[in-house]
Amino acid sequence: MTRVAKAVTSLKILGAACLVAGSASVFAADEPAKAAPAAGPSPAKQAIAVRKAAFLLIANNFKPIGEVLQGKAPYNQADIAKRAQRVAFLSELLDGTFPADSNLGTPDTKTKAEAFTNAAEFEKLLKEFQANTKTLAQVAAKESSASDAFKAAAKAVAEGCKGCHDKYKEK
């Protein structure tokens, strides 16, 4: 064997040894978890995490739309249409994220207990919001300026945020 071939061979052996050592330690780390299954977040806590994440992304994408509505930014149809489409999609992700057992109160959730005791009204607000975001996406796809139609559709969505928060979200 040449020196280079020898060096390559020993590197290969070293690599294989590392792999074995690596997987051995992975198994070792796995064992205790199997012995005592780690208690992951409960379904209620997962639902809370999902709705918070969805709202955060909704807010992030609605922001430029709100700025146009307030006259703080120019209307860029490509951007606004894309944002509106995302908000409409993201609002659908809220479906099923307010199960009764997720009424845990602060600090786990800022959803007020009334959202669960008035679940039918809360669901209705959520459905209206989803419908309004869909309308906004359709309008923004057509409107090349911050027209009255765009403003009305964006306002309906913005009022939905405020209306629901005033009633069902802790400050």
Ligand code: HEC
């Ligand atoms: C149907 C009711 C409803 C509508 C409509 C609604 N929200 Fe909310 N929002 C809530 C509730 C309830 C919470 C509290 C969630 C929790 O902590 O469990 C919340 C939480 C949030 C949060 C905090 C998320 C976090 O990281 O904790 C943001 C931001 C937010 N909403 C933005 C918006 C925006 C922007 C809109 C409109 C485009 C909107 N929401 C529409 C009910 C609503």
